[in-house]
Structure formats: C-alpha cells, structure tokens
Amino acid sequence: MIPFQFNVDIITELEKTLPSFKLIVPSFIINELSGLKKNKKAKIRVNAELAIKITKSPMITIKNISLKNNESVDNGLLRVSKVLATNDKKLKEKARKKGISIVYLRQRKYLAIDGYI
Secondary structure, three states, X not given: OHHHHHOOOHHHHHHHHOOOOOEEEEHHHHHHHHHHOOXXXXXXXXXXXXXXXXXXXXXXXXXXXXXXXXXXXXXXXXXXXXEEXXXXXXXXXXXXXXXXXXXXXXXXXXXXXXXXX
C-alpha cells in the first residue's frame, strides 16, 4: 500500500528501475487486501480498496496461489518469491536470509534494489 502512503506511482517507478519487470501478485495477497477493506480504520480500508484496483492493471498478473495450512502471508511470500517488493523491515530481513532480492522504497520517493535481479 506504499503508493498511497507516500504518493508514489509504483508501476512507473518499477518501469524505470526494472524495464523488463513482470509483476505477479499471489491471490492470497488479494484475499488479505479484501480482509483489510473491513478494517475499523478508514485509511486502511481506502488504501486496501485502491490497492485492489491497482492489481487490475494490465501490468500486473494475479497468480492463483494459496497459503499452506497455518502459513502466514509473510511466509507465503517468502515461499513463492524470487524478487519481493516490500518496505516491511522484518519481511526484508527474512527475505535477505533466504537470498531473495528485495525492491523497496527509499527516501519515500524512489525504488532501490537489494540483491541480484
């Protein structure tokens, strides 16, 4: 939900940083966003709704991937990702330990890459 927190067009930034990128969103992320649309905080609800709209972009492919039994969303992402776009500090640390490259927002305005693409 970075695009709404920091007013950054993540798709355009990805095109600049990784011109031949293919953005894939696991279906369990869509499920998580759908759950966030029911959050008590209006800002979270609105951001989740906007994030779901972004996933309908022609630049994004939604892949039907389910979480395993008792698997957290973070662990699901670590299981299926070769490159992970996140600003979550704990998730970035776990991804580094697993050798997963990370794309993240730096200085609230541009994308940086940690690892090999």
